Amino acid sequence: MTAQAWIIVAAVLAVLVVALVVGGVLYRRRRVSLTSPEPAEVEKAKDRSGGYTAGGGFNFSQGPTVAPPAPRKPTPVPVEPPVAPEPPVTAQPPVTPEPPVTAEPPVTESPRAESAPVAEPESAPATESHEPEVVPAPEPEPAPAPEPEPAPAPEPEPAPEPQIEEIAPTAGRLDRLRGRLSRSQNAVGKSLLGLLGGGDLDEDSWEEVEDTLLVADLGTATTTKVVTRLREEMAARGVASEAQARAMLREVLVAELRPDLDRSVRALPHDDHPAVLLVVGVNGTGKTTTTGKLARVLVADGRRVVLGAADTFRAAAADQLQTWADRVGAEVVRGKEGADPAAVAFDAVAKGTEAGVDVVLIDTAGRLHTKTGLMDELGKVKRVVEKKASVDDVLLVLDATIGQNGLAQARVFAEVVDITGVVLTKLDGTAKGGIVFQVQHELGVPVKLVGLGEGADDLAPFEPGAFVDALLG
Numbered sequence: 001m002t003a004q005a006w007i008i009v010a011a012v013l014a015v016l017v018v019a020l021v022v023g024g025v026l027y028r029r030r031r032v033s034l035t036s037p038e039p040a041e042v043e044k045a046k047d048r049s050g051g052y053t054a055g056g057g058f059n060f061s062q063g064p065t066v067a068p069p070a071p072r073k074p075t076p077v078p079v080e081p082p083v084a085p086e087p088p089v090t091a092q093p094p095v096t097p098e099p100p101v102t103a104e105p106p107v108t109e110s111p112r113a114e115s116a117p118v119a120e121p122e123s124a125p126a127t128e129s130h131e132p133e134v135v136p137a138p139e140p141e142p143a144p145a146p147e148p149e150p151a152p153a154p155e156p157e158p159a160p161e162p163q164i165e166e167i168a169p170t171a172g173r174l175d176r177l178r179g180r181l182s183r184s185q186n187a188v189g190k191s192l193l194g195l196l197g198g199g200d201l202d203e204d205s206w207e208e209v210e211d212t213l214l215v216a217d218l219g220t221a222t223t224t225k226v227v228t229r230l231r232e233e234m235a236a237r238g239v240a241s242e243a244q245a246r247a248m249l250r251e252v253l254v255a256e257l258r259p260d261l262d263r264s265v266r267a268l269p270h271d272d273h274p275a276v277l278l279v280v281g282v283n284g285t286g287k288t289t290t291t292g293k294l295a296r297v298l299v300a301d302g303r304r305v306v307l308g309a310a311d312t313f314r315a316a317a318a319d320q321l322q323t324w325a326d327r328v329g330a331e332v333v334r335g336k337e338g339a340d341p342a343a344v345a346f347d348a349v350a351k352g353t354e355a356g357v358d359v360v361l362i363d364t365a366g367r368l369h370t371k372t373g374l375m376d377e378l379g380k381v382k383r384v385v386e387k388k389a390s391v392d393d394v395l396l397v398l399d400a401t402i403g404q405n406g407l408a409q410a411r412v413f414a415e416v417v418d419i420t421g422v423v424l425t426k427l428d429g430t431a432k433g434g435i436v437f438q439v440q441h442e443l444g445v446p447v448k449l450v451g452l453g454e455g456a457d458d459l460a461p462f463e464p465g466a467f468v469d470a471l472l473g
């Protein structure tokens with residue numbers, strides 16, 4: 001072959017290679033991708049918080065990882081799931097009684113449905129043969145009126161998108177809500193500072209200090225401790241001004257609130273299942289409200305939340321929770337009225353795990369701590385949930401306005417379920433915030449959150465320093 005022939009062959013080969021490469025690229029571009037989107041994209045799609053991330057304030061942590069429950073047997077729940085939808089009843093087409101066909105085996109439901117008589121088409125096929133008929137001469141057909149345009153089928157109304165609300169920033173909540181506390185609390189602070197600021201106190205004045213602390217619901221044990229420490233500090237340092245008195249009082253009260261306690265809400269998910277939080281307490285303390293407010297905080301933090309409406313005694317309670325959930329785009333698992341609360345709680349955790357959410361918050365029914373049966377039932381709720389996943393936080397909701405009575409409730413609840421945190425609600429409406437000291441002292445469990453109003457964002461983390469500042473005005 002001549003050199004010229006070689007050049008021609010090489011050129012043809014080069015053109016072929018280029019054509020193959022270009023063809024390959026075009027083919028790839030046109031192909032429909034069946035791979036799932038990048039995990040980050042999925043995360044983004046699922047995140048309904050609008051990318052809002054709290055800058056601090058609330059402190060979330062992961063609960064201790066408990067060994068997974070033993071592999072479940074086919075029937076893991078000892079209770080009937082309440083919300084299992086009834087199998088859809090498919091309407092059977094009317095069946096004309098047929099003469100019994102003896103040779104055939106008994107016909108089961110579905111073949112029967114298939115063998116249902118098929119409606120004849122209205123117009124008989126043109127090929128059918130008929131007796132010759134006298135057909136009248138066709139009348140001249142009037143010009144066909146223009147067919148009216150078929151009215152477009154009304155588009156099904158799209159279900160109204162629930163209005164997702166904007167959530168107040170979670171950082172610095174207690175600071176912003178401090179005014180709520182101080183309005184009702186700082187009468188206590190003023191009176192204490194008035195007494196201590198004068199310097200040397202006589203016995204009557206110390207008694208007055210004691211009375212003030214008792215009226216503020218600090219309880220006898222805490223009051224005695226606080227007064228003893230104040231007397232020691234006063235003797236050691238001396239107090240010449242109200243500012244010094246304030247500093248000393250603040251130090252003693254903050255120390256009494258045990259700033260070392262872990263107040264984080266254990267709402268961070270585990271590797272293979274969501275965090276599970278149980279919200280318990282007496283009727284009307286603010287459980288549902290707190291569950292809703294907490295869901296908002298979590299959503300604002302970019303978490304995906306499922307709410308379990310385990311208050312099955314009152315349909316209104318589940319509705320109330322549903323409203324809270326709709327406002328932040330969370331999902332609610334609820335049962336029929338009167339369903340077993342333990343089963344609803346179990347279902348909520350199952351649903352949350354399956355959907356890969358971060359947190360499942362379970363709102364339980366209010367119960368009188370004096371009703372043994374109801375309290376036993378609460379224990380059952382926790383045990384049943386734990387067949388699915390460990391409960392990370394059991395939050396006892398206490399109404400701060402009821403003072404000492406709240407403590408009695410706390411004791412009974414603590415016997416039935418291991419309380420791991422307290423939410424003190426309605427601190428905006430009471431001068432008895434001292435119950436915080438007692439609850440922690442009695443239960444050895446930290447107050448983690450405080451409710452400071454009926455507003456959707458009136459929930460704040462509890463911070464001893466900020467609380468005492470509010471108390472002292």
Ligand SMILES: Nc1nc2c(ncn2[C@@H]2O[C@H](COP(=O)(O)OP(=O)(O)OP(=O)(O)O)[C@@H](O)[C@H]2O)c(=O)[nH]1
Pocket residue numbers: 281282283284285286287288289290311317365366367425426427428429450451452453454458
């Ligand atoms: N002022 C004030 N009111 C609150 C606070 N938290 C809850 N509430 C109100 O307390 C009332 C009872 O709250 P719920 O959340 O329904 O109480 P619950 O414990 O779920 O009640 P049951 O379902 O009956 O057990 C409602 O009117 C709430 O708005 C708070 O921090 N401050």
